[in-house]
Structure formats: C-alpha cells, structure tokens
Amino acid sequence: MTLRKATRASDARADPAPMRWAVIIIAIAFLTLFVLVPLLNVFAQALSKGLAAYFAAISNPDAVAAIELTLIAAAISVGLNLVFGVIAAWAITKYEFPGKSLLITTIDLPFSVSPVIAGLVFVLLFGAQGYLGPWLQAHDIKIIFALPGIVLATVFVTFPFVARELIPLMREQGTQDEEAALSLGASGLRTFFCVTLPNVKWALLYGVLLCNARAMGEFGAVSVVSGHVRGETNTMPLHVEILYNEYQFMAAFAVASLLALLALVTLAAKVLLEQHAAKE
C-alpha cells in the first residue's frame, strides 16, 4: 500500500439509488464478515478470562522471552533494510544504468515468494545439511535455529518494504532539488542528508513502520529456520502457535492481541502520515 491523496465526488457520477445501496451494503458486509469480525474475535478471546488472566498470560516468562526476541530481531532487520532500502531507492530513482528494471523486479521478489520457501532457502544454505553447514559447524557458528537465522529470514521477507514506499515518491520528485544543491556546491553526502532525505521523510517513516509490522509478525519463514525452542528461539508469532497447539487458547490470543495492537497502531500511523503528506 502507498500513501494516497484525497479525492472528491462529482455530479456526473450519480449512480442510481438501488445500485448505491446494493454496493454499499455488499462492501460493508464483506469487510465486516471477513475482516472486522476476526479482528474483534482476537480481542474477545484474549479477554475471555478477564484482565488479570490476560496480564498473567503476557507476563509469562516464555511470552516475555518471545517478545524480547521479536523486538531484537525486528530492530536489526528493520535497521538493515532501512539503510539498504534508502540506498536502493536512491540508486534507482536518481541514476540511469543498464539493468535498472531488472533490479526493480528483483527487489519485489520476496513479495512473490512464499515465506516457507524463504525460510527453506536459508536452511539450504546454512542448515546442518546445507551448503555452508559443515563449515559453520567446524567454526561453531550457529545460524539456523538461532538468532542470526531468524534475522536473515526476516530481512529477506521485509526487504522490499522501504524501497517500495520510497521509489514512486522519489521518482515523482525527480532530481531537480539534488541538482540545485550540487550546483550550489553541496557535497554528494550533504545533498543526500539535507535535500533528498527530508523530501521523503513521511514515506520513509511509513516504509519503516510497515517493515517493522511485517518483521514482528513474520511466521512462515521464521518458523522454518527457528527450531521452535521455547524461551530461546521463539518469536511472538511462533509462541502464539505453540500456545494454540497446546490448547492454551486464552494465552495464545493474549499474545496475539499484542501483535494485533501493533497492526492497528501501524494503520493509525498510516492515516496520520497520509494527512501529513497531503498537507505538504
């Protein structure tokens, strides 16, 4: 999703009233049934045994360990993808070079790859029976079934988010501002930090938020590489799965509700950022 500008209705588009009613009712019913009801269910189930039980569930040591691991892995992944997403967007929109459209397609690759396959490829590379497995074991480096593997898988699946938010905007902005700065004597780096970055700050912030939400919520890819060791290599989504499979439904929904809250905060931030961007 990208930040959009607001729009206005027009008289030439007055649809007949029965059609208006039908379409609105269908739209609302569809969204309510498929999205709102499941979302509300998360919170209803989380609180089904009362607030005390809810807080006990999310302060459980294994849950806390999962939360910590999620935060750490997300912070590293988002940080890395922030830096390289900005660099990639900058290279693509401010320069011409052969193979540019290939680069753009490659950036989108993680979007079209199943998260399970994303995890699989890292197991193939770094797992005990993988290509680098024996070398890693010889040097006592753990990647799969440890934090580095989780970070790698997360970086893979969240790779496109920052770049995709920046590229359309930077493309639209063109290179005039940068050219002006350079002609006034600013160095390349100074131009980047004082001209390019401020121009895209809202899109960048939104890209980081999206990247973070996805990083914290990633399940399939991390599930394959993590080894599911409770208290050590379980992220929050994996912990939710474990609790659910053990029939600890309320606890599972309690941890899940934290992730759902994160999603809602991300969406609220999106609305705010859209308003900011529209003002400028």
Place this chain on the structure above:
Amino acid sequence: MGTTLLWLSLIVLIPLAALFLKTTELSLDRFVRIVTSQRVLHALELSFGLSLLAAAVNLVFGLAVVWALVRYEFPGRRLFDAVVDIPFALPTAVAGIALTNLYAENGWLGRVLAPLGINVAFTPLGIFVALTFVGLPFVVRTVQPVLEDLEVELEEAAATLGASRLTTIRRVVLPAILPALLTGFALAFARAVGEYGSVIFIAGNLPNISEIAPLLIVIRLEEFRYADATAIAAVMLVASFLILLVINLLQRWSERRTGGAP
C-alpha cells in the same frame, strides 16, 4: 549501486540460487517422480486452485468495496477504508487462530453455520476463507488510485452522448480499470498461493484432503527430505515468477492506458 547489488545478492539472489542449485542435484527422473506423486500433486492443486477461487472472490467483492469507498459517501467510510488494510498489516498467525476460533463449532460463526451443515474449520472451505482474508487488500488497493484518478470528463462525455449510467460504467469505467483489476487479482493470487500462517491453523492439514503445498514443504524439511522440499519449492517458485511476470506486464499495460488517456 554497488552496495545495493551486494545487499540484494546476499539476501535475495544467492539464497534463491541455492534453491535451484539444490534442485539440479536431483536427477530429472527423480524430480518428476517427486513432483507428480499423488500427495504433492494434490497439495499443489489445492494451493493453486483455492488461491484462484479466493482471488476471484476478492476480484468481485473487492470491486464492490473499492467502488463504495471511492464513489460514495456513507457513515464509517473512513473506518472501512482503514479496515481494508488490516489483512495486510495483521500477522498471519494471528489471523490464523482468529479465523479458526471463529469458524470452529463453538465459535461465533461456526455456531451459526454448523446447524446448516456447513463445516468451515478444518476443511478446504476454511482454507478458502483464510485465503480470501489475506488477499482482500490487493484488488482494492490496486484499483483505488486508478479509480480515483479517472477523469470525470470521460463519464460526462458518455452521459451527454446519451449513455445510461449502467452503460457508461460497463463501456467506459470498467475497461479503464480493467488492467488494475487484473493486477490486483494476480497479486491476490500470488499471495494466496504462498500463504502459510493463516492457513495451517484452520486447514485440518490432512494429506490429500486439506494439505497445502507450503505445509508439505515444511513437513518434508522436518523429515530432512531436503530434495523433496526443494523440488516442490522449485515448482512453486517457477509458478510465482510467471505470476510476477504477468503482474509486471499488466502494470505496464495499465500505465500505457492511463498514461495515454485524454
């Protein structure tokens, strides 16, 4: 440029290359045998078939949603606009347990559907529901900017030439948003095919009945049957690349149409 390529290669290209490299370790004969075994074939059929169905549902209903959001005013429109993004932002595992709980026999919706003989949880129908959920934003968000930017002059011209509202929609508006519609459909389809987290809770996961392809890959991995896992993954990847290609072509077609519109 160099850094971009390096990062891209390290994180994306080399891991994917490892997959294809591993696949080539298999003899063609063995590869074909794995990929055409009954369990694998069924899983692939289930994943691709249900994804197609879910994307189609999202196409039809997504069109209704985007039309209502862009063309009409109604109370709560802003809220529903934000609601569209929830499947995009919500972690898949959360969606998975929420949907399972909802459609299980004693869940809010399962309670209503069970007496009617409709079993959703732990059946392919449940998989379909989950796949519809995850693909929901794609049609809406892809069509929305195109519909918003559609020039009102086009419809005004049709109206002054005597076209009824329905004719105008059918002959002027729909063709203009068709590329975006198809792109959204393809995106929803691609997302659904690879979906794992939302599906495995509600699916039932019975081999040859309700087992999706990504799950079969995970099972083979846990059995250390790496060759099988990579073979299935390779088939899915090739299909995904083809879908990506179609998406890119559709987007180019879309840009040419809206870019050249008077």
